[in-house]
Amino acid sequence: MKVIKPSYEIQTPIIKEEVYKHLERVGRTCYKSEDKITVDSAERFLRGIVSRGHESVIEHYSFSVKFICDRGVSHEIVRHRIFSFAQESTRYCNYSKDKFDGEITVIRPCFWPMDTKEYQEWLDACLYAERKYMNLLEGGAKPEEARSVLPHSLKTELVVTGNVREWRHFFRLRTSIAAHPQIREIAIPLLEELKQLLPVLFEDIKLD
Numbered sequence: 597m598k599v600i601k602p603s604y605e606i607q608t609p610i611i612k613e614e615v616y617k618h619l620e621r622v623g624r625t626c627y628k629s630e631d632k633i634t635v636d637s638a639e640r641f642l643r644g645i646v647s648r649g650h651e652s653v654i655e656h657y658s659f660s661v662k663f664i665c666d667r668g669v670s671h672e673i674v675r676h677r678i679f680s681f682a683q684e685s686t687r688y689c690n691y692s693k694d695k696f697d698g699e700i701t702v703i704r705p706c707f708w709p710m711d712t713k714e715y716q717e718w719l720d721a722c723l724y725a726e727r728k729y730m731n732l733l734e735g736g737a738k739p740e741e742a743r744s745v746l747p748h749s750l751k752t753e754l755v756v757t758g759n760v761r762e763w764r765h766f767f768r769l770r771t772s773i774a775a776h777p778q779i780r781e782i783a784i785p786l787l788e789e790l791k792q793l794l795p796v797l798f799e800d801i802k803l804d
Contacts, residue, residue: 597726598701599719600751602669602782607755608659610793615657616642623653642796654760654797661786663754666703669779670752676766679758686743686750692733700726701751706781722747760797763790773804 616638623645624630645653663673674681691700702722708715725747732742758766769775770783790798 597699597723598697598751599704599722600664600701602663602665602703602778604664604782604786605662606659606786606789606793607662610659612794613638615794616796619645619654619657622656623650626650626653639796646796646800651761651764654764655762656759658757658759659763660755660757663756663782664703664751665754665782666749666778667746667752668748669703669776669782670754672770672776672779673754673756673766676756676758676762678762679756679766681757682755684753686746686752687740690733690739692730700729700746702747702749703751703778705749705778707777718749722749760794764798764801767798767801771801771803 620633620638620641621630623641624633642654645651663670665673670683673679674683689696692698700722704710705715705718708718725745728745729742732745733739767783767787770779771787772780775783784803787798787801787803791801
């Protein structure tokens with residue numbers, strides 16, 4: 597059994613100037629102010645849009661992020677119904693096969709240090725679930741049947757595509773101190789990276 601940390605990868609190339617210019621062209625349609633577009637007008641225009649809460653304009657740019665997380669975190673992410681999703685399937689993936697190295701992969705819980713009793717109990721439970729999963733497959737069960745014993749901590753890969761407005765909503769909820777610690781573990785660094793890539797669109801979202 598493999599134990600890994602969660603991670604993410606922004607899969608859409610993001611070029612700040614192109615994104616800003618595109619959204620400015622879209623937004624100025626509302627005011628018929630296309631004649632005010634200059635080489636450096638986009639950032640100022642979008643700051644005004646965001647500060648006024650005119651967020652329908654920023655729905656016109658979307659990007660994709662691939663998350664590697666546990667099944668529990670993925671269940672929270674897919675509740676953002678405006679997003680589009682493609683997720684690793686436990687029906688069709690057979691973890692006893694060579695491409696999975698004949699073992700399951702689980703996500704290490706961030707809230708239990710590895711030298712604690714709680715972590716060891718968690719590890720033992722995952723190992724037990726893996727053994728029972730493999731036993732079921734060896735006995736002739738289909739992957740879609742054997743998956744019933746797989747742990748909540750099972751690693752999944754989830755590609756999420758959404759527009760900027762929905763990503764902003766996601767970050768407001770999932771970086772909050774009230775959010776589950778494992779979703780904050782990946783949402784916070786993603787937000788910090790997007791603040792560097794597209795500051796006008798994300799820098800106003802504050803972390804607790």
